[in-house]
Amino acid sequence: MSAIRQVSGDERLRTAFTLYPYAFDETPSPAAVEDLRGLLPYHEGNHTLIAEEDARTLATAAAFPAWQNLRGVVSPMAGIAWVATHPAARRQGHSRRLMRRLHSDMVDKGHRLATLFPFHPSFYDKLGYICLPQNPTATFTPEGLAPLLDVRLPGEVRWQNIKDGFDTYRAFQRTLLPRWHGFTYTPDYRAARVLDAANRWLVTATVGDTVAGTMTYRIDGYGGALIVDELLCADAIGRALLLRFLAQHAHQVTTITVTVAPDDFPETWASGLAVRTEAETAFPTAPPLMARLLSMEALHGAHCGPGRVAIEVVDDQLLAGRYLLDGSGGTLEVSASGTGERATLTAAGLSGLAYGVLDPLDVVARGLGEITDAAAAELRSLLPRRVPRSFGKG
Incomplete structure (x- = not known):
């Protein structure tokens, strides 16, 4: 199995950057790798990972540190980018392993949210991401x-x-x-x-x-x-x-x-x-932004309506567990599961509710959770639909 490690500085040119021209540019282009040297300053603070085997870079993924507003709470956010795999190493699980490691690393650095522009949305669906509205x-x-x-x-x-x-x-x-x-x-x-x-x-x-x-x-x-x-x-x-x-x-x-x-x-x-x-959506040329929660802490203090619901997040290495969401004080409190109407959610289902792009019935219809009518009413009050203004690409 390939090994995953972090690279930085000029080492990116000999590893991660070797995959970028083929994945994202017109090819072949003999000067492309050297031309990428000029991009190094824009990767200065990125957390760049590679999967390698026998000193060959098979895949890469990176994240840059940012901040994002989620229902009135500004949290550290990881902007996922530069996900690429060598054409001969595709469909072997390298990108999935890199993404899971990248998520874990960014949580360790204090990031609570993550966003990305997907090349293939169903791949990121399974990693807990949900599409946000396209800016028209x-x-x-x-x-x-x-x-x-x-x-x-x-x-x-x-x-x-x-x-x-x-x-x-x-x-x-x-x-x-x-x-x-x-x-x-x-x-x-x-x-x-x-x-x-x-x-x-x-x-x-x-x-x-x-x-x-x-x-x-x-x-x-x-x-x-x-x-x-x-x-x-x-x-x-x-x-x-x-x-x-x-x-x-x-x-x-x-x-x-x-x-x-x-x-x-x-x-x-x-x-x-x-x-x-x-608003045009096309893959991979004009994808909508996708987002997910990396930590339940992202919901602490969020503006919310009245309500109380116990949820269980399943099938996710970062969020799996039982929690109580309580909005009786006007802002959301998240604690260990207690009494209340119950709902079972995937990470994508919870993220869709948190960002305000899904109603509880949407979550059920898309197979992202199981929610009783009573729990749906509580969630609808706690986390009402809200349009994200996903500006600020920088």
Whole structure:
């Protein structure tokens, strides 16, 4: 059986990085491995594992440290990435073993949540992950926002290259982290990819001395498209200021495409705005984010409704056990199992309830648990449906 070990620094070039070009890029490319040397700084704090046999790297998986908001509680989160296997070593269990070891290592480091973009969702289903809603894009013409040009708004916008406004951009993301369920804040060494490339414009909306919104974007050519990465706004005024800035690009670009949250409604941004809102999911090219709990501690203190239910988590090396979920105090308390309505859940079923993307009946219908009607009512009150704003890729 292959041995699993952690690698770091330049050793990644001779081990994990040898698999990346084949798995994620156009091949063959003789210079690809050496070109990856430039990516080393963006892996600086990653926890990188390899499976090897006779000094040959067969598979790899990595995680970067981040923070994520789960129902009002900000917890350390592991961002799983760079999962790859040599083509001759596939379907032999290497990636599954690496993922289990990676989960265990990240829990030991204090991480309570994990997210990833799956290459094959059913593989991660069995590892306890659940799909989160895809962030849709809204596409419209700049002329559609023309009504905003005549509106007097408090505040102003500042336009600059991302390289000059990086600190402001990151500081605003930190303010959103405790406010938005599902929001992720990545480490500086990973977020620096957008800084070092310097291929984005940054617009910052401020009201007084307070930042009310930011967006990074690029223009693909005269008469082409203006593409906004993520529309991040603290309130409606911040959004209106950013949209008014976009309206000023009439006669320069033909269309504007903005990535928005699943619970945003672009058709309400301006009267008569003709907009196409869509979310494409395709594997492996456009997968939705998947997430799971690594520790029951992630639920401690979460905002919840009233309720009390005893659950048993099964078939999971990290969460298996019996617990009591109690929301009588307005925030969730998790303790050793006691009295109450009972439910049996897989890790994916519990994660779907925790992130607010599944109703208890969805859990049952998908075979992710067995829940009585009484327990379903308690869980529905404790962990009501809630849309994660899974922004903040960094």
